[in-house]
Amino acid sequence: MENERRRAIRIKKPLLVHYSKDGKVWDISPVRDFSETGMQFTINGKLEVGRILKFSILIPLKPVERLEFSGKVIDSVELKTRYGASVPDMYITRIELMDMHDEQKALLRRYIAWVLKHDATMSKLGFK
Numbered sequence: 238m239e240n241e242r243r244r245a246i247r248i249k250k251p252l253l254v255h256y257s258k259d260g261k262v263w264d265i266s267p268v269r270d271f272s273e274t275g276m277q278f279t280i281n282g283k284l285e286v287g288r289i290l291k292f293s294i295l296i297p298l299k300p301v302e303r304l305e306f307s308g309k310v311i312d313s314v315e316l317k318t319r320y321g322a323s324v325p326d327m328y329i330t331r332i333e334l335m336d337m338h339d340e341q342k343a344l345l346r347r348y349i350a351w352v353l354k355h356d357a358t359m360s361k362l363g364f365k
Contacts, residue, residue, distance in 0.1 A: 245272035245273050245274045245275075246272055246349065246353070247270040247271060247272040247275075247277075248270060248271065248272070248349055248352045248353065249269065249270045250268075250271075250352055251267065251268075252267070252268040252271070252294060252295070252296075253265055253266070253267055253268065253294070253295075254266055254267075254268050254276070254278055254292055254293070254294045255292065255293040255294070256278070256280075256290050256291065256292050256293075257290065257291045257292075258284075258288070258290055260291050263293075264280075264281075266278045266279055266280055267279060268294070269329065272349065273334070273342060273345050273346050273349060274333065274334055275308075275311065275331060275332055275333045275334055276308075276331075276332055276334070277329055277330065277331050277332075278329075278330055278332075279316060279327060279328070279329055279330070280313070280327075280328050280330045281326055281327060281328075282326055282328065283313045283315075283328050284310045284313045284328070284330055285310065285313075286310055286311065286312065286313070287309060287310060288309070288310045289307055289308070289309055289310075289335070290307065290308050290309075290310065290332065291305070291306075291307055292304075292305065292306050292307070292308055292332075293305045296344055296345065296348045297348065298344065298347060298348050298351060299344055304337070304341050304344065304345065306334055306335060306336050306337045306341065307335040307336040308332035308333060308334050308335055309332060309333045309335055310330060310331070310332055311331040311332060311333050312330070312331040313328045313329070313330040313331070314328060314329055315327070315328055315329075316328060316329050
């Protein structure tokens with residue numbers, strides 16, 4: 238994951254994503270970071286690169302409307318503690334967002350812009 242070249246700004250905000258490997262059984266995971274082109278989340282078990290998953294996520298700017306889209310696994314690496322020990326059967330998985338409508342992309346961009354502006358304002362006030 239160190240060699241990646243990000244095409245968009247990623248932000249770290251607490252969001253939960255619902256995901257499905259088969260479109261029938263759904264699980265939930267915290268999002269580590271996201272952008273308008275991809276996201277990282279933690280998952281039980283390694284996923285093969287290229288696998289397509291289904292996702293559903295709530296964006297705080299429009300909490301009554303779920304963003305539903307597909308994503309392709311770009312990488313899935315074992316989660317490590319800050320001391321370098323492996324966390325059994327836990328993986329950080331990176332996906333590329335797919336099948337998003339223009340309205341969904343616009344909402345995601347507005348949320349990212351809002352977060353960046355809010356974080357900058359909080360930093361000026363001395364908060365981190």
